[in-house]
Amino acid sequence: MPIPTLAEKLQWLKPAPATAHETECAAKVLQGDYEIGVQITNDILDEAMEVFVRSSRSYFGVSGDSMVAIFTANGDLINASCGTYLHAIIQPIIIKFIHKYYTENPGIRDGDIWYTNDALYGGIHNPDQVALMPIFHKGKLLAWSSAALHTTETGAIEPGGMPVSAKSRFEEGLNLPPIKIGENFEIRNDFLEMYSVYGMRAPAMFISDLRARCTTADRVRVRLLELADKRGPDFVVGLLRKMSDTAEAAARRIVRDLPDGKFRTVVFNDAIGMTPALVRSCYLTLTKKDGGIIFDFHGTSPENPSSYNVHPQAVVGHIANFMYEYMFHDLPICSSTFAMLDFVFPEGSIVYPDKMAATSCCVYIGMQARCATQNSFAKMIFSNAALWGQVAASPGSQHTSQICAGLSQWKLAVSDVLSFALNTMGQGGRAASDGMDAYGFAWCAFGRAPDSEQVESELPVTVTLSQHWKDSSGPGLHRGGSGGVQHWMVHKVPHLVSMCMGNGSKVPLGQPLFGGYASSPIPGISIRKADLLQQMSEGNPQLTLDNREVLGQKTIHGDWNFEFVARTPKMYDEGDLLFGFSGGGPGYGDPLERPPEEVLEDLRKQIISDWTAQNIYKLAYEPERRKLDVEKTKQLRDEERRARLARGKSFEEFHKEWNKKKPPEEILQWYGSWPDGKPLGPIVRS
Amino acid sequence: MSSETPNRIRITEYLDLDIDREQWMCNRCNHVLGSARENYKKGCLLHDRDPREVHPALVAATFNFSPDPSWVRIVECYCPRCATQIETEYLPPGHPITHDIEIDIDRLKERLRKGQFIIRGQRLEAVE
Numbered sequence: 001m002p003i004p005t006l007a008e009k010l011q012w013l014k015p016a017p018a019t020a021h022e023t024e025c026a027a028k029v030l031q032g033d034y035e036i037g038v039q040i041t042n043d044i045l046d047e048a049m050e051v052f053v054r055s056s057r058s059y060f061g062v063s064g065d066s067m068v069a070i071f072t073a074n075g076d077l078i079n080a081s082c083g084t085y086l087h088a089i090i091q092p093i094i095i096k097f098i099h100k101y102y103t104e105n106p107g108i109r110d111g112d113i114w115y116t117n118d119a120l121y122g123g124i125h126n127p128d129q130v131a132l133m134p135i136f137h138k139g140k141l142l143a144w145s146s147a148a149l150h151t152t153e154t155g156a157i158e159p160g161g162m163p164v165s166a167k168s169r170f171e172e173g174l175n176l177p178p179i180k181i182g183e184n185f186e187i188r189n190d191f192l193e194m195y196s197v198y199g200m201r202a203p204a205m206f207i208s209d210l211r212a213r214c215t216t217a218d219r220v221r222v223r224l225l226e227l228a229d230k231r232g233p234d235f236v237v238g239l240l241r242k243m244s245d246t247a248e249a250a251a252r253r254i255v256r257d258l259p260d261g262k263f264r265t266v267v268f269n270d271a272i273g274m275t276p277a278l279v280r281s282c283y284l285t286l287t288k289k290d291g292g293i294i295f296d297f298h299g300t301s302p303e304n305p306s307s308y309n310v311h312p313q314a315v316v317g318h319i320a321n322f323m324y325e326y327m328f329h330d331l332p333i334c335s336s337t338f339a340m341l342d343f344v345f346p347e348g349s350i351v352y353p354d355k356m357a358a359t360s361c362c363v364y365i366g367m368q369a370r371c372a373t374q375n376s377f378a379k380m381i382f383s384n385a386a387l388w389g390q391v392a393a394s395p396g397s398q399h400t401s402q403i404c405a406g407l408s409q410w411k412l413a414v415s416d417v418l419s420f421a422l423n424t425m426g427q428g429g430r431a432a433s434d435g436m437d438a439y440g441f442a443w444c445a446f447g448r449a450p451d452s453e454q455v456e457s458e459l460p461v462t463v464t465l466s467q468h469w470k471d472s473s474g475p476g477l478h479r480g481g482s483g484g485v486q487h488w489m490v491h492k493v494p495h496l497v498s499m500c501m502g503n504g505s506k507v508p509l510g511q512p513l514f515g516g517y518a519s520s521p522i523p524g525i526s527i528r529k530a531d532l533l534q535q536m537s538e539g540n541p542q543l544t545l546d547n548r549e550v551l552g553q554k555t556i557h558g559d560w561n562f563e564f565v566a567r568t569p570k571m572y573d574e575g576d577l578l579f580g581f582s583g584g585g586p587g588y589g590d591p592l593e594r595p596p597e598e599v600l601e602d603l604r605k606q607i608i609s610d611w612t613a614q615n616i617y618k619l620a621y622e623p624e625r626r627k628l629d630v631e632k633t634k635q636l637r638d639e640e641r642r643a644r645l646a647r648g649k650s651f652e653e654f655h656k657e658w659n660k661k662k663p664p665e666e667i668l669q670w671y672g673s674w675p676d677g678k679p680l681g682p683i684v685r686s
Numbered sequence: 687m688s689s690e691t692p693n694r695i696r697i698t699e700y701l702d703l704d705i706d707r708e709q710w711m712c713n714r715c716n717h718v719l720g721s722a723r724e725n726y727k728k729g730c731l732l733h734d735r736d737p738r739e740v741h742p743a744l745v746a747a748t749f750n751f752s753p754d755p756s757w758v759r760i761v762e763c764y765c766p767r768c769a770t771q772i773e774t775e776y777l778p779p780g781h782p783i784t785h786d787i788e789i790d791i792d793r794l795k796e797r798l799r800k801g802q803f804i805i806r807g808q809r810l811e812a813v814e
Binding site: 262 | 695696733741749752754763785789809
């Protein structure tokens with residue numbers, strides 16, 4: 001079975017050298033024609049992205065958690081429209097695999113539709129599925145197109161596509177290596193039937209998303225052929241080559257101008273599946289030397305028998321999210337921009353697990369690699385005159401990924417995510433400003449929170465509140481952006497099955513930057529037998545729909561549950577309430593340097609509480625009128641600085657006590673050896 | 687704030703590199719934090735902070751919006767002179783402090799000498 005090796009995958013990430021024909025064609029693309037050609041590819045991709053969002057059925061699709069792309073004939077990525085950068089860079093692995101193994105049998109022909117969702121063959125995790133089409137012009141392969149989207153169902157042992165209790169890939173439902181699912185521009189009926197049985201929990205969503213991918217990839221194909229007909233195929237070949245070369249030159253210039261050295265970040269995760277456990281989810285050493293950067297993950301904890309492992313190329317996908325949001329934000333999404341980046345993954349680690357490992361919840365580990373990357377880059381680029389403004393703490397990434405499954409109020413089978421809590425995370429504090437409140441999804445910079453009324457009309461829930469979550473952001477000179485909170489009441493159906501994926505209930509995720517603080521952990525909260533519906537129908541004038549008051553005063557009565565955020569499927573009854581949180585961004589800089597007026601503004605906007613203003617920012621003010629006492633604030637801050645000097649210890653003194661400490665043994669079962677995270681024994685998967 | 691000096695480069699919000707003397711310095715008060723070939727944290731004051739002091743519990747429950755102090759601590763690094771919080775790191779108790787920044791001093795000096803970089807406004811500008 002030709003599962004690609006890590007060496008093959010890493011090699012396939014690199015752009016192929018130009019052929020003589022490509023070089024010849026590129027030389028003929030004149031200035032002016034080139035710029036117009038680039039814009040045409042942008043327009044093709046943006047049009048296709050619009051088709052994609054409008055054709056998708058799942059809330060990931062509606063939110064735009066997707067990517068449409070154009071590749072060269074040999075499979076190098078040239079440009080894309082997002083959505084999410086998660087799929088950028090790594091999809092060439094799939095096309096190059098098809099070229100290597102399937103050119104003769106079953107063959108690559110005009111009208112083919114290829115499909116895959118298996119992370120062993122180059123994907124992220126199996127909810128992320130991609131349709132690819134070769135683009136033939138007059139019988140000759142000219143390029144490829146693709147459309148990738150996360151669908152919230154895979155026929156796994158739990159609804160929602162990301163089973164938190166899966167122990168091996170065999171419990172994760174559909175895992176398709178690259179396969180030809182259509183010929184002559186038609187999806188094969190036998191494949192559709194096979195595919196649909198994996199989507200029984202939500203057939204309308206499952207099949208609609210499949211068709212959306214295919215029709216989107218085909219739209220790109222049709223438009224690129226129009227360009228080839230108009231300007232000739234050699235123009236398209238030359239344009240794609242020139243775009244690759246131009247993007248590579250720009251990326252190399254950015255990397256070249258960074259200082260050489262080593263930059264390290266360590267981050268931790270508090271879960272493997274639904275089991276609370278401490279793991280060193282990423283120990284990253286970035287080595288910048290001359291014109292290249294090596295990402296070395298030695299020191300990361302070993303793989304574990306849960307779905308919280310991540311295959312290496314999916315780590316690269318997560319890193320692409322950071323690179324294109326901050327470092328390469330003005331470059332096309334193109335394979336060649338990663339030509340100078342190399343990756344070292346220790347075999348048997350949580351970022352390079354065995355082929356039988358479950359990885360459907362890989363995003364919780366992959367995101368930690370992105371956070372470590374962002375933190376390390378901050379320390380590498382702050383000295384750079386052109387780039388320091390791109391420095392930011394990593395985004396908030398803890399969230400309630402709540403799945404609704406069962407029959408909707410329309411008696412339709414559903415299995416989808418309540419994605420508000422995904423797409424309203426806070427951005428990390430930035431070098432020159434605060435992080436943006438509810439900026440988006442850490443995995444998908446351009447994800448949009450869905451319209452609540454649309455959610456209510458399609459899923460059996462009523463959204464009873466949507467607001468910023470007070471004190472969710474990490475404090476700092478530049479605070480992190482606020483996260484969001486929604487409450488979901490089961491409504492119009494007698495029962496609903498719900499589960500939740502996630503992490504970050506015990507340990508804040510990511511690291512803050514330059515003296516800031518991280519954002520708060522999140523629990524999993526539900527109220528069974530809640531009396532909210534009753535209070536609303538009785539018109540209770542005391543009823544509050546402020547999240548903090550509901551939490552603090554328990555104004556909604558019922559059986560409250562505070563659990564770990566990752567939860568296996570449970571039945572909830574009509575009127576039961578679920579809480580959904582998106583994490584705030586970590587803070588940047590010393591909170592004592594935050595201008596007092598900005599702290600007051602945070603209070604006015606209800607982004608922070610009085611407790612935070614007084615105890616973290618050391619702000620003195622009159623609480624009723626929120627009138628600032630400048631002198632007293634200065635005095636309080638000076639006192640805190642003196643307190644720091646009194647309690648701070650020298651490096652040597654600190655370590656006399658620190659080195660005696662260790663977390664409890666019971667949470668270190670899957671950490672590896674303490675503290676260096678080396679494997680302690682084999683993982684047995686049945 | 688530190689004064690403009692030609693041989694100082696800002697490496698973080700609070701950490702400057704004096705490239706001539708190969709020293710870490712506090713950006714806010716100019717205190718020398720030690721050799722730039724060593725971890726700058728060796729020149730800081732460190733404090734093991736209970737995370738509940740920064741992220742207090744919002745509800746009375748095991749999972750309560752507050753980090754578990756037996757799982758994670760906040761290591762705060764202060765400038766010994768002005769007490770600026772130069773860096774924070776969320777680490778399990780007893781976990782080694784990260785040597786997060788190791789600038790290749792010799793290479794940087796070489797690139798400055800060759801004119802590939804100039805220092806302007808305490809930042810590195812690449813020269814084409």
